[in-house]
Amino acid sequence: MTMFDKPAAEQMLSSVFAAWIQDLRLAVERLERDGAVLRMPFSERLCRDNGVVCGQALMSLADTAMVFAVSAAAGGYRPMTTVDQTMHFLRPAATADVLADARVIRLGRTMAFGSVTLTAAGDERPVAMAQIAYAILPEGK
Numbered sequence: 001m002t003m004f005d006k007p008a009a010e011q012m013l014s015s016v017f018a019a020w021i022q023d024l025r026l027a028v029e030r031l032e033r034d035g036a037v038l039r040m041p042f043s044e045r046l047c048r049d050n051g052v053v054c055g056q057a058l059m060s061l062a063d064t065a066m067v068f069a070v071s072a073a074a075g076g077y078r079p080m081t082t083v084d085q086t087m088h089f090l091r092p093a094a095t096a097d098v099l100a101d102a103r104v105i106r107l108g109r110t111m112a113f114g115s116v117t118l119t120a121a122g123d124e125r126p127v128a129m130a131q132i133a134y135a136i137l138p139e140g141k
Contacts, residue, residue, distance in 0.1 A: 004076045006031060009068055012077055021064055024057065028068065035103040035114075036068035039121070042097050051095040055128075058098065059087050062116040062130040065100035070112045070134060073104040079137040080112065087130045097121040110136050 009028045024046070029037040038061065040046075046057040063082055071077045102116045116130040 004031065004072050004074070008076070009036070009071070012068070012071065016067075016077060017064065021060060024060065024064075026061065026064060029099065031068070031072045034069070034073050035101065036065055036072050038065040038068060038100045038102070040098045040100070042095060053093040053098060055087070055089060058089070058093065058118055058128050059085065059130070061098060061100045062087065062102070062118060062128070063132060065102035065116055066104075066114045066130075066132045066134070069102035069104050069114055069116075070107060070136075073107045073112075079139065080134040081137060082132060083111075083135050084133040085130060086132075087128055089128045090126050093118070093120045093127040096123070098127065108136075112136060 006028055009031055013026060025041050027039045029039050040061045046053050048054045063085060070080060099119050099121055100116050102114055104114045106113045112134045114132050117126050118128040120127055
């Protein structure tokens with residue numbers, strides 16, 4: 001198994017994801033054997049009303065963080081596509097960076113399943129929780 005480290009993850013941020021995901025200015029905080037933690041810096045551009053980060057940005061953060069978690073568990077990036085994402089919004093994330101703690105629950109040959117907990121920086125209470133499934137694609141597709 002190859003090594004998926006922070007420099008590889010940071011390079012992946014600029015090479016794998018769409019430009020609008022790159023516009024979120026995500027940062028890789030930590031990689032672990034079965035997961036990853038990403039930070040989405042607060043920006044008024046991501047807000048609806050009164051400094052509350054919109055659900056679309058939170059869902060994108062969760063989905064992107066899980067790609068890093070699967071890559072960490074697999075020892076490197078493998079092409080994949082989201083086949084299911086269920087998100088539960090628990091409380092607003094307002095005027096704060098948001099952290100996504102993504103954990104792989106099962107990594108198979110053709111499918112991966114994971115869970116993501118989102119929190120506002122400095123507050124351990126969950127903002128949202130997601131369950132995500134990916135189809136692992138054959139190389140070169």
